[in-house]
Amino acid sequence: MEENSIFYADGNDPEMIKAFHKAQETFKYFWREQSWEYRRIIPGLTISCVKVAFSEQAETGEIIVEHMWINDVSFDGDTVKGYLINEPNDLRNIQVGDYVEIPLTNISDWLFAIIPNVQKPKGLSKLFSSSSEPLPKAYGGFSIQQMRSEMSVAERKDHDNAWQLDFGDFNDILVVNHQKEEPGNLxxxxxxxxxxxxxxxxxxxxxxxxxxxxxxxxxxxxxxxxxxxxxxxxxxxxxxxxxxxxxxxxxxxxxxxxxxxxxxxxxxxxx
The missing domain is CATH 1.25.40.20 (Ankyrin repeat-containing domain)
Known part of the structure; x- marks a missing residue:
């Protein structure tokens, strides 16, 4: 997964800023899932990461901002910690693999994905079923969904194929697994x-x-x-x-x- 060009988010967009705030408000659900993931013997998440706004002042005085992802996330109630997994486009004060500690109020998104449980057909019905496995279902991804909302159907398809994730409906962002089927999971x-x-x-x-x-x-x-x-x-x-x-x-x-x-x-x- 790369931030370069395709997935860059414009932080000056009012709708994108709303997405950032929603990600901060709901981060607790990301951390709840991640905390259980660390206890699982068999991993349940196919992807788990947090997007952070990194900045640097250029020689011209301009403030350069890039939104990039960190993984191996930990959280102490106030600070989100992890390792940068993107190669910056323009920033020089940070590089891929660096360990960072960011106040929760400074994150811009979070995302985890789970392969859905699908009842596989038995007997001869296997002959008539699709051989393709379902894509992992994405949860969170508020800034991603804002970008998807501005894409054409074809662009969304290409975007989702690049991530190899099922992002679902950008108007109905889920934050916990089986949220519709089991509302109590919230x-x-x-x-x-x-x-x-x-x-x-x-x-x-x-x-x-x-x-x-x-x-x-x-x-x-x-x-x-x-x-x-x-x-x-x-x-x-x-x-x-x-x-x-x-x-x-x-x-x-x-x-x-x-x-x-x-x-x-x-x-x-x-x-």
């Missing part, structure tokens, strides 16, 4: 609920993990709150976690829940 990730028993067992076997603080000052309660996992948050609280612990940024789990607007978790941490 509130709670299925893995959070399905992994409850194993998570309880894990904490019973590793009770010290509840009190462990990482290099960012984040506890397990902080992390599960940031990822929007109500079920695991409840398990951690029931296991005796201290809600008053602050991160290095001076924030409690409740602060992060409010900051990211995880409405289903806020009441649990307020009690």
């Amino acid at each position: 509130i709670e990730h299925p893995m959070s609920k399905n992994m409850k028993e194993k998570f309880v067992e894990f904490l019973q076997q590793n009770p010290d993990d509840i009190k462990h603080i990482d290099e960012d000052g984040l506890s397990l309660l902080h992390k599960e709150t940031i990822a929007g996992n109500l079920t695991t948050v409840k398990v951690i609280l029931e296991s005796g976690a201290d809600k008053s612990i602050q991160s290095k940024a001076g924030k409690t789990a409740l602060d992060y829940a409010q900051q990211l607007n995880w409405e289903h978790i806020i009441p649990v941490l307020e009690n």
